[in-house]
Amino acid sequence: MQKFPGVLDAIREADQTNWELGDALLAECGPHDGERGLKEAAKELAEHSSAELSVPKLARLRRVAEAFPPNRRYPLPWKLHEAARSPRFLDLVVRLARRTGQPVTKRLIEAIRQEQHKRDEARKVWAYVAARRALAAAESEEREIRQLARQEPGNERAVEAAAERVQQARANVLPLVPRLRKIAEEILTPVLPATPTSSVRHHLQVVE
Numbered sequence: 156m157q158k159f160p161g162v163l164d165a166i167r168e169a170d171q172t173n174w175e176l177g178d179a180l181l182a183e184c185g186p187h188d189g190e191r192g193l194k195e196a197a198k199e200l201a202e203h204s205s206a207e208l209s210v211p212k213l214a215r216l217r218r219v220a221e222a223f224p225p226n227r228r229y230p231l232p233w234k235l236h237e238a239a240r241s242p243r244f245l246d247l248v249v250r251l252a253r254r255t256g257q258p259v260t261k262r263l264i265e266a267i268r269q270e271q272h273k274r275d276e277a278r279k280v281w282a283y284v285a286a287r288r289a290l291a292a293a294e295s296e297e298r299e300i301r302q303l304a305r306q307e308p309g310n311e312r313a314v315e316a317a318a319e320r321v322q323q324a325r326a327n328v329l330p331l332v333p334r335l336r337k338i339a340e341e342i343l344t345p346v347l348p349a350t351p352t353s354s355v356r357h358h359l360q361v362v363e
Contacts, residue, residue, distance in 0.1 A: 173233040177220025186221050238264045290324035297321050
């Protein structure tokens with residue numbers, strides 16, 4: 156008895172598409188079955204059809220079908236959906252492409268992704284800068300309160316409170332330190348080539 160009839164039907168159809176295969180794999184292997192179900196499907200395909208699809212290929216088909224349900228697919232090549240990875244990101248790409256008059260291509264998708272990554276890293280740097288400023292302010296306040304306590308004994312609680320604020324400020328800074336140097340280097344490195352997609356930065360600001 157065949158365990159994956161839908162997958163077999165999809166592969167046998169002359170007009171079969173990656174979407175049909177992915178949907179069948181998703182329905183019959185499940186979304187979170189790991190490689191076990193896919194290995195069985197690949198074996199059954201090899202036994203009952205001329206198709207030779209590797210387990211990694213089947214995993215890609217299922218992953219994209221799961222990420223893009225039928226009502227979230229564009230009339231674009233399957234590979235562009237795979238490159239976009241999520242409906243929300245592809246929505247952004249399509250809006251920007253329409254605004255700039257560019258076709259949706261893998262190159263455009265990667266340019267937008269790199270620009271978004273660059274912006275995300277920039278936000279981390281600014282968060283670090285803000286945290287460092289808060290720490291400096293807290294340390295300055297602590298020094299002033301300690302000096303006041305020496306001049307006017309009895310302000311121990313105020314000193315303790317100031318010390319706690321310094322500790323909290325340090326706790327906000329420390330998680331942001333790792334990778335800061337690498338982030339700064341990436342921000343200073345040009346990301347987008349001098350091509351029509353170089354307008355991505357400006358238009359991404361508009362459509363986000």
